[in-house]
Amino acid sequence: MNVMIVGVGGQGTLLASRILGNTVIDLGYDVKVSEVHGMSQRGGSVCTYVKFGEKVYSPIIDKGEADIILAFEMLEAYRALPYLKKGGKMIVNNQKINPMPVITGAAAYPADILEKLAAVADVTALDALTMAEEAGSGKAVNVVLLGVLAKNTSIDYKAWQTAIKATVPPKFLEINLSAFEAGYRLA
Amino acid sequence: MKKLLLGNAAVARGAYEAGVHFVSSYPGTPSTEITEAMATYPAEEVFVEWAPNEKVAAEAAIGASIGGGRAMTCCKHVGLNVMADPVFTDSYIGVGGGLVICVADDPGMHSSQNEQDSRHYAKAAKIPMLEPADSMECKEFTKLAFSLSEEFDTPVFIRLSTRVSHSQSMVELNDRESVTVKPYEKNIPKHVMMPAMAIKRHVVVEERTKKLIAYAESSPLNTVEDNGSDIGVITAGIAYQYAKEALGDKVNYCKLGMVYPLPKQKILDFAASCKKVFVLEELDPVLEDYCKALGIAVIGKDVFTLLGEYTPSMIGKAVLGQGEKSHSVPQEALPARPPVLCPGCPHRATFYVLKKLGLTVSGDIGCYTLGAVAPLASVDTTICMGASISAAHGMAKVRGAEFNKKLVSVIGDSTFMHSGITGLSDIVYNKGCNTVIILDNSITGMTGHQENPTTGKTIRGEATRQVDLLLLCKGLGIERVVVVDPFDIAAFEKAVKEETERDEVSVIIAQRPCALLKSVRYTGKCRVTDACRKCKLCMKLGCPAISVCDDGTIHIDTSLCNGCGLCVSVCPFHAIEKTEE
Numbered sequence: 001m002n003v004m005i006v007g008v009g010g011q012g013t014l015l016a017s018r019i020l021g022n023t024v025i026d027l028g029y030d031v032k033v034s035e036v037h038g039m040s041q042r043g044g045s046v047c048t049y050v051k052f053g054e055k056v057y058s059p060i061i062d063k064g065e066a067d068i069i070l071a072f073e074m075l076e077a078y079r080a081l082p083y084l085k086k087g088g089k090m091i092v093n094n095q096k097i098n099p100m101p102v103i104t105g106a107a108a109y110p111a112d113i114l115e116k117l118a119a120v121a122d123v124t125a126l127d128a129l130t131m132a133e134e135a136g137s138g139k140a141v142n143v144v145l146l147g148v149l150a151k152n153t154s155i156d157y158k159a160w161q162t163a164i165k166a167t168v169p170p171k172f173l174e175i176n177l178s179a180f181e182a183g184y185r186l187a
Numbered sequence: 188m189k190k191l192l193l194g195n196a197a198v199a200r201g202a203y204e205a206g207v208h209f210v211s212s213y214p215g216t217p218s219t220e221i222t223e224a225m226a227t228y229p230a231e232e233v234f235v236e237w238a239p240n241e242k243v244a245a246e247a248a249i250g251a252s253i254g255g256g257r258a259m260t261c262c263k264h265v266g267l268n269v270m271a272d273p274v275f276t277d278s279y280i281g282v283g284g285g286l287v288i289c290v291a292d293d294p295g296m297h298s299s300q301n302e303q304d305s306r307h308y309a310k311a312a313k314i315p316m317l318e319p320a321d322s323m324e325c326k327e328f329t330k331l332a333f334s335l336s337e338e339f340d341t342p343v344f345i346r347l348s349t350r351v352s353h354s355q356s357m358v359e360l361n362d363r364e365s366v367t368v369k370p371y372e373k374n375i376p377k378h379v380m381m382p383a384m385a386i387k388r389h390v391v392v393e394e395r396t397k398k399l400i401a402y403a404e405s406s407p408l409n410t411v412e413d414n415g416s417d418i419g420v421i422t423a424g425i426a427y428q429y430a431k432e433a434l435g436d437k438v439n440y441c442k443l444g445m446v447y448p449l450p451k452q453k454i455l456d457f458a459a460s461c462k463k464v465f466v467l468e469e470l471d472p473v474l475e476d477y478c479k480a481l482g483i484a485v486i487g488k489d490v491f492t493l494l495g496e497y498t499p500s501m502i503g504k505a506v507l508g509q510g511e512k513s514h515s516v517p518q519e520a521l522p523a524r525p526p527v528l529c530p531g532c533p534h535r536a537t538f539y540v541l542k543k544l545g546l547t548v549s550g551d552i553g554c555y556t557l558g559a560v561a562p563l564a565s566v567d568t569t570i571c572m573g574a575s576i577s578a579a580h581g582m583a584k585v586r587g588a589e590f591n592k593k594l595v596s597v598i599g600d601s602t603f604m605h606s607g608i609t610g611l612s613d614i615v616y617n618k619g620c621n622t623v624i625i626l627d628n629s630i631t632g633m634t635g636h637q638e639n640p641t642t643g644k645t646i647r648g649e650a651t652r653q654v655d656l657l658l659l660c661k662g663l664g665i666e667r668v669v670v671v672d673p674f675d676i677a678a679f680e681k682a683v684k685e686e687t688e689r690d691e692v693s694v695i696i697a698q699r700p701c702a703l704l705k706s707v708r709y710t711g712k713c714r715v716t717d718a719c720r721k722c723k724l725c726m727k728l729g730c731p732a733i734s735v736c737d738d739g740t741i742h743i744d745t746s747l748c749n750g751c752g753l754c755v756s757v758c759p760f761h762a763i764e765k766t767e768e
Binding site: 008009010018021022025030031032033034035036037041042043044045056057058059060062063064065075076078079081082083084085086095097098099100101102103104105106107108109110116120121129138 | 189191193216217219220297298321350353354355356357425428429431432433498499500511512513514515516517518519521522523524525526527528529554557560561562633635726729731733734735744746747
C-alpha cells in the first residue's frame with residue numbers, strides 16, 4: 001500500500017508519516033518512509049511517502065501509484081493529484097494556505113479545488129484544523145487526518161493508538177489521542 | 188531486534204556497533220541526522236561534537252584516528268569540498284583506528300546550492316567508497332567500513348544520497364563491539380606529510396588501490412543477481428531500489444555496494460553475460476565512464492538525465508518501454524510554493540530594512556538565503572559558506588567606495604563561525620571598508636537547530652564556553668561593532684545607514700533568536716483593525732500569515748501568525764494590533 005502525505009512545511013507531515021510507519025511495522029509489513037528535511041521544510045511544499053507490503057524497494061511513490069493521498073492543504077492536494085492511482089482515495093484538510101506567489105499577487109490560488117478533485121477522484125474533505133483545535137491544539141491537524149486515514153485502512157484501531165503513544169511526547173499524548181479519535185469518528 | 192530507522196540513523200547505529208570512539212561533524216542537509224543520532228548514544232562510549240566547519244571536523248577525526256580511536260566525520264556533498272584538504276592527505280597517512288567519512292549527496296537539490304557528485308572525490312583522493320541502498324545497508328556498510336579502514340590502512344567513504352539518508356526502513360540491531368583505543372605510536376614517516384615522506388606514502392597508496400581492487404572483485408558488497416535475462420543493469424545506491432521496483436526480475440543486476448575502486452573483472456563478466464547493458468546512476472556517469480573505458484557498450488546518460496533524481500517510472504520506460512501508470516492531472520497551472528522565512532523570523536525584519544534602503548546584499552548559506560525570495564528579494568548573491576563576506580570584499584575593491592556604501596554582507600552566526608571569520612580578517616588586513624551584518628539568531632537554523640560555538644551548548648545540550656561575537660570581531664581589529672535587535676526597525680535601519688556610510692569596516696550583530704526555538708515565546712496574535720487604509724506596506728514583509736483579500740482588505744491567518752508583532756511595528760496607520768491569547 002502506498003500512502004502519500006502532502007502539505008506545507010511546518011504542518012506536521014513528518015510526524016504523521018512516522019506514526020503511520022510505526023503503525024504498520026508493528027503489523028509485520030516491510031516499510032519504507034521517505035521524509036523531507038532542510039530548506040523545503042520552511043513553509044514550502046512538502047511530501048513524504050509511506051509504502052508498506054511484503055517487500056518495498058523504492059522509497060518514493062511515482063505518478064499514478066498512491067492508494068491514498070493525505071493532504072494537509074488544498075493546493076497541495078491538487079498538486080499531488082497526478083500521484084493518485086486511478087480509483088485511489090484522497091483525504092483533504094480544507095485549509096487554504098496562500099503560497100508566496102499568491103501573497104505577492106504573482107499568481108492566483110486556484111478556485112474550487114475540492115470540486116475539481118471530486119470530479120476525478122474519491123475525495124473526503126474535512127476541516128481538520130477546527131477539529132484539532134477542538135481536541136486541544138491546532139498543531140494536531142496531522143493526527144486528525146491520520147484518524148481519517150485509519151478508518152480508510154483495514155489496520156486495527158489499537159495498532160494506531162500504540163504507534164501514537166510510541167511516537168508522540170507524553171505531555172501531548174492526550175490531545176493527540178482525542179484528535180485521532182475525532183478524525184476516526186468522522187470518516 | 189528490528190527497528191524502523193532513517194538511513195542516517197542507521198549509519199550512526201553502524202558506527203556505534205563498530206565501537207566508534209569519536210565523531211565530529213558540521214551539520215548539512217541531508218547528512219545532519221547521522222551526527223544527531225550519534226549523540227543519542229552514551230557519552231561514556233562515544234565522544235560526539237559539532238565542529239565549527241567540516242575541515243575542522245575532518246581534522247579532528249583524523250587526529251582521533253591517529254590517536255588510535257575509531258573515528259567518523261559526516262558532511263553533505265559541499266561539506267566535502269571544505270574538508271577536501273585534510274582528506275586528500277589523510278589518504279596518504281592512512282589510519283590508526285578506523286576512519287569513516289560519510290558524505291551525503293543531494294540529487295534534485297532539495298536543500299543545496301549545487302548537485303555535485305561526490306564519487307569523483309573517491310577516485311581523486313584514492314579512497315575507497317561504499318554506497319548503501321537502504322537503512323540496513325547503511326548500518327552494515329558503515330560497520331564494514333571501519334574494519335576495511337583498518338585492514339587496508341585507509342580512510343573509507345560512505346556515500347549517501349538524500350533518498351537513502353532520509354528514508355526509513357527496517358534495520359536489525361546488534362550489540363556494540365568492544366573495541367579498545369589502540370596505543371599511540373609515534374611514526375614520523377607515516378604521519379608527517381612533507382615531501383620526502385609523502386613521496387614514499389604515495390607508493391603505498393597506489394599499492395593499496397591494487398589490493399582494494401582485488402578485494403572489490405570478491406567483496407560481498409558487489410553482488411550479481413542473474414534472472415536469466417538478456418538485459419543487464421549495473422547500478423548502485425538508490426538507483427538500485429528504483430530499478431528493482433520498476434524492472435523486478437525481468438533483468439539481471441550487478442549491484443555495486445563499493446563504487447570505488449570498481450571490480451573490473453566482475454563487471455566484464457557480467458556485461459559478457461548480457462546482450463544489452465544499462466548503467467543506472469543518478470548525477471554523473473561515473474560507473475558508465477568506467478564501463479566504457481573497459482570497452483563495454485553500456486547505455487547510460489544518452490538516455491538518462493544528468494539532472495536531478497531518477498524515478499522508477501523513468502527507468503521502466505527507458506529499459507523495458509513501460510508506460511506511466513494512468514493518472515489525472517490538474518487542468519490549470521498551479522502556483523509554486525517555494526520555501527519562505529517562517530512567521531516570526533528575525534531575518535524578515537533585516538531584509539525588510541535592507542530592501543527599503545536599496546542595498547546590494549552579498550548573501551550566504553542558511554535560512555536567510557530565503558531573503559532572495561519575493562517580495563523581500565533582497566539578497567543579490569549566494570555562493571557557499573562564508574562567501575558573503577569575502578565576495579563582498581572583492582566586489583567592493585573593483586567597484587569602489589561609492590558602491591561599497593550601498594553594499595552589505597549578511598551571514599548567520601553559525602556560518603560566520605564556519606568560514607566568515609577568515610573573510611572578515613581579509614577585509615581588515617587589506618583595508619576594506621565593508622559592512623558585515625551577522626544575523627545572530629542563537630542557533631544553526633536551516634539544518635534544524637544545531638548548537639554551535641556561539642550558543643553556549645554542546646551537541647548533548649551541556650553548558651559550555653560561548654564564543655563572544657562582539658569580542659571576536661574586536662579582536663580581529665574592527666573598531667565599529669554594533670549590536671542591535673532587527674525587530675527594532677528604526678534602530679536597525681539607523682545602524683545600517685550609519686555603518687555603511689563609514690570609511691572603515693563595521694560589523695552589525697543583528698541579534699534576535701530564531702522564532703522556532705522553544706525558548707522563544709511570542710504571545711497573542713496580530714489582527715487588522717478598521718483603521719487599515721489598504722496601503723499594503725505590511726505585504727512587503729513577505730509574512731506567510733498576511734494576505735490581501737479580493738476586496739483589498741488585509742487578512743492575517745491566525746493559524747499561521749505567531750504573534751511576533753513585526754507587522755504591528757511597520758504599519759504606518761497603527762491598524763494592526765496584538766490580541767491576547
